[in-house]
Amino acid sequence: AQSVTQLDSHVSVSEGTPVLLRCNYSSSYSPSLFWYVQHPNKGLQLLLKYTSAATLVKGINGFEAEFKKSETSFHLTKPSAHMSDAAEYFCVVTSGGYNTGKLIFGQGTTLQVKP
Amino acid sequence: EAEVAQSPRYKITEKSQAVAFWCDPISGHATLYWYRQILGQGPELLVQFQDESVVDDSQLPKDRFSAERLKGVDSTLKIQPAELGDSAMYLCASSNLGNEQFFGPGTRLTVL
Numbered sequence: 001a002q003s004v005t006q007l008d009s010h011v012s013v014s015e016g017t018p019v020l021l022r023c024n025y026s027s028s029y030s031p032s033l034f035w036y037v038q039h040p041n042k043g044l045q046l047l048l049k050y051t052s053a054a055t056l057v058k059g060i061n062g063f064e065a066e067f068k069k070s071e072t073s074f075h076l077t078k079p080s081a082h083m084s085d086a087a088e089y090f091c092v093v094t095s096g097g098y099n100t101g102k103l104i105f106g107q108g109t110t111l112q113v114k115p
Numbered sequence: 116e117a118e119v120a121q122s123p124r125y126k127i128t129e130k131s132q133a134v135a136f137w138c139d140p141i142s143g144h145a146t147l148y149w150y151r152q153i154l155g156q157g158p159e160l161l162v163q164f165q166d167e168s169v170v171d172d173s174q175l176p177k178d179r180f181s182a183e184r185l186k187g188v189d190s191t192l193k194i195q196p197a198e199l200g201d202s203a204m205y206l207c208a209s210s211n212l213g214n215e216q217f218f219g220p221g222t223r224l225t226v227l
Contacts, residue, residue: 105159
């Protein structure tokens with residue numbers, strides 16, 4: 001069975017400092033992995049996705065993630081946090097192949113950005 | 116920019132009452148999903164439609180929940196009767212080719 005574990009339920013950074021949100025996955029085959037962001041009272045927005053191409057994936061708003069098969073990790077990073085990055089972040093793995101559509105979400109990490 | 120529409124945005128009901136949520140996916144998207152997100156947790160898939168057919172409803176509590184997508188476009192999710200534990204955010208998403216799902220703003224349900 002496929003699953004994801006987000007290692008931190010809450011991360012707090014100062015504006016302008018780097019962001020690291022950690023995610024480990026479990027999959028019986030080559031997974032597709034995603035990061036979604038959820039701002040208060042808004043729908044989920046796709047930040048980036050890995051689908052077995054380049055292991056370093058660049059997304060929107062300066063975020064990127066690196067797929068490391070040996071560590072079964074897919075951590076999300078950003079060099080410099082902005083106040084608008086404060087939100088809930090979800091690491092997601094697909095259940096089944098790339099086109100099956102079923103997404104398995106992690107528990108989420110709340111990112112707080114302090115001025 | 117096309118978006119997934121959901122209504123209502125907020126719903127307060129008493130237990131044992133019936134509630135219904137509506138979703139209008141992005142035009143042309145054949146696949147539609149309903150998720151439930153309990154506070155502090157990630158969304159969990161309730162039901163997946165391909166056009167008007169149910170592809171996966173393994174996590175849908177069928178004794179009280181029902182979902183339909185009669186013409187393969189918009190969809191309705193119903194709960195009857197509502198229970199206290201049903202309080203959650205109900206999210207609708209749609210996709211066409213590949214896995215990228217576009218999510219609506221959700222309906223926040225509170226059961227008193």
